[in-house]
Amino acid sequence: MPSNSKFSYIHHEIVPVENAFLHVRDLSIQRGYGIFDFFKIHDGHPYFLDDYLDRFYNSAAIMHLTVPHTREELKSVIYTLIEKNDIAESGIKMILTGGYSEDGYQPAEPNLIITQHSLTLPGEDQIKNGVKIITHEYGRDLASAKTINYSIGIWLINKVKESKAMDVLYHQHGIVSEFPRCNLFIVRKDNTIVTPAHHVLHGITRKNILKLAAKRYRAEEAIVTLDDICQAKEAFLTSTTKRIVPIVQINETQIGNGKPGEVSLSLLKDLIALEDADYKAKVF
Ligand SMILES: Cc1ncc(COP(=O)(O)O)c(C=O)c1O
Structure with a gap:
């Protein structure tokens, strides 16, 4: 930064x-x-x-x-x-x-x-083509607090780069939580939108996406496994700076058709509109 x-x-x-x-x-x-x-x-x-x-x-x-x-x-x-x-x-x-x-x-x-x-925003190619993620067995201490401890995430930077991935997803015994600096969402085949319920930081973008998703789909906080991600139609990560970045590959497994999905991209549009509305509410 x-x-x-x-x-x-x-x-x-x-x-x-x-x-x-x-x-x-x-x-x-x-x-x-x-x-x-x-x-x-x-x-x-x-x-x-x-x-x-x-x-x-x-x-x-x-x-x-x-x-x-x-x-x-x-x-x-x-x-x-x-x-x-x-x-x-x-x-x-x-x-x-x-x-x-x-x-x-x-x-x-x-x-x-x-x-x-100044901000580093995700590149257009990441939104257009989606990104690969890898996984690592780990759970953040006191996950609901935004502490300054990012040791494991920083320690994993080289592995992420070597794997040509964008980020690394934490899981414990196959139950996923979040990324070092982002939350995870999946879109199941029946269009239900799910984000891990436990052991996560309650991201502000996560909160906004849950609210926006609930307007058009079934949206829930629940247990998400690595297998759920492999079976999902779409997956994406969320954070303040990244907004929504579609995920098209987890380790060596392709997600959905390997392209950013319609639901992820429409929620990104909704999020940008929500930011705009928040800005206008303050200025006008
Ligand atoms: C551990 C962790 N999870 C999730 C997020 C995403 O939260 P937000 O959407 O509020 O940026 C962050 C942000 O830095 C984070 O540090």
């Missing part, structure tokens, strides 16, 4: 990025302890901000960290940062760390950091 912003928020103030420092004592550095969230900015306005703030406060509560601001104070900092940085299309990351620990283990007063970045 290339950073081209001029300002960040740290230690309760907005400072030039070159002065945005965290001390080595912070528990995020000492033990990888912290949470974060990330949302997109379009034309200076965040999409679905309240959903992301809900999840940020929820992740903090799960990890016994206190956000040092009320929701309104946090919104005010975010809007001030957006105005100062003035990058129309970008993403904002809010990180809450375990703080400056006395002994390198006990959490202290959390540090809140807010940074703004």
Whole structure:
């Protein structure tokens, strides 16, 4: 995520990025302890901000960290940062760390950091042709919290590249959960749309897709197995930056007819329209 912003928020103030420092004592550095969230900015306005703030406060509560601001104070900092940085299309990351620990283990007063970045969106060919994914047996700790621990995902980058895949799907004994940074959906042969119910981060895109899908199809959260994916008509991944990317191959097995499916592509259109409606509701 290339950073081209001029300002960040740290230690309760907005400072030039070159002065945005965290001390080595912070528990995020000492033990990888912290949470974060990330949302997109379009034309200076965040999409679905309240959903992301809900999840940020929820992740903090799960990890016994206190956000040092009320929701309104946090919104005010975010809007001030957006105005100062003035990058129309970008993403904002809010990180809450375990703080400056006395002994390198006990959490202290959390540090809140807010940074703004330019976005890397999926390439058109990924939407047009779909992508391959591989699988790995693993389950994220405290999966409903958006923690800063991405060790296994990062450790698997080389394997993903060597396999000419776009991403790696976690499963435990054949029951799938999610990708390091995305959720999974399948479209069964009867057009039911299913996303794994358990052991996942409740993605904001996942929530929006469930809502949009329910308007036209049967949509549910349920157990999804590796075999279900191989038998599915379509599959796709979702995230804030990627929106929807069709999956056409899992390991060496082709999914459906090996091409992005009609349901996946129509939901992508619906999602873009929903983002547009959210933007217009704020601006007009
Ligand atoms: C573990 C995990 N699952 C799913 C997602 C997708 O969530 P969202 O749609 O809110 O971006 C993310 C996002 O980073 C994630 O880290």
